[in-house]
Amino acid sequence: MNVLVFDIETVPDVEGARRLNGFEGLSDAQVAAAMHFERRQNSGSDFVRHHLQRIVAISAVLRSGSQLKVWSLGTPASGEAELIQRFFDGVGKYVPTLVSWNGSGFDLPVLHYRALLHGIAAPRYWDTGEDEPAFRYNHYLGRFHWRHTDLMDVLAAYQPRAAAPLDEIATLIGAPGKMGMHGGKVWGAFQAGEIEAIRQYCETDVLNTYLVWLRFELLRGHLGAEGYGAECRLLRDWLRNAEAAHFAEFLARWSSCPQD
Numbered sequence: 001m002n003v004l005v006f007d008i009e010t011v012p013d014v015e016g017a018r019r020l021n022g023f024e025g026l027s028d029a030q031v032a033a034a035m036h037f038e039r040r041q042n043s044g045s046d047f048v049r050h051h052l053q054r055i056v057a058i059s060a061v062l063r064s065g066s067q068l069k070v071w072s073l074g075t076p077a078s079g080e081a082e083l084i085q086r087f088f089d090g091v092g093k094y095v096p097t098l099v100s101w102n103g104s105g106f107d108l109p110v111l112h113y114r115a116l117l118h119g120i121a122a123p124r125y126w127d128t129g130e131d132e133p134a135f136r137y138n139h140y141l142g143r144f145h146w147r148h149t150d151l152m153d154v155l156a157a158y159q160p161r162a163a164a165p166l167d168e169i170a171t172l173i174g175a176p177g178k179m180g181m182h183g184g185k186v187w188g189a190f191q192a193g194e195i196e197a198i199r200q201y202c203e204t205d206v207l208n209t210y211l212v213w214l215r216f217e218l219l220r221g222h223l224g225a226e227g228y229g230a231e232c233r234l235l236r237d238w239l240r241n242a243e244a245a246h247f248a249e250f251l252a253r254w255s256s257c258p259q260d
Contacts, residue, residue, distance in 0.1 A: 007206040017035050035048055
């Protein structure tokens with residue numbers, strides 16, 4: 001089975017806000033501030049609505065056959081449309097089980113709106129059995145289907161009041177938790193041109209999600225103790241061989257990492 005664990009990082013879509021609200025003549029920072037102010041006035045939260053979130057990074061862990069890969073799609077210079085196209089092309093190629101943390105509540109709705117904006121086709125992702133009969137009762141859009149597993153939703157028994165932050169759950173199971181920055185700092189990093197730092201932060205978040213996924217597979221009996229240990233060792237060895245400093249730091253902070 002192919003498994004693709006994914007996470008996105010976003011910033012306010014200031015161009016979209018200009019188009020909708022007539023913010024011509026304002027700088028990007030001023031438009032973003034206006035967007036946050038408007039949301040606070042209307043909802044009490046400065047969280048920008050899904051359709052006005054612009055994707056600047058998509059990171060993934062792919063587990064396929066004997067392959068394990070951790071990376072961010074495209075390059076730091078890739079535009080939003082390219083990142084989204086690569087994501088849905090990967091879904092079409094591997095037809096994986098998608099795994100996320102709050103993907104149903106955030107990542108996927110944002111991907112839907114932004115794919116619509118860019119005119120991106122994703123037929124395999126949207127199939128609910130019209131083309132592939134096996135998708136009829138297990139497709140990516142079904143909240144209670146396993147083809148997309150939103151770990152936050154599932155572990156909370158689909159009860160919003162029981163939802164927990166990824167950082168806390170990851171830390172509790174011995175994973176590193178948040179590293180480098182948090183979501184509230186992404187806009188500032190983006191304005192400073194620190195795209196690579198955002199991509200690295202997204203990669204550590206998706207690694208945390210992957211470790212929660214492995215523990216979940218142990219919880220529901222899809223992995224025994226031996227299989228769970230083997231999967232952790234496979235990731236440990238991948239991180240050891242990776243050259244990037246943030247992967248080495250993740251490994252050093254992974255307190256439940258199996259030892260030789």
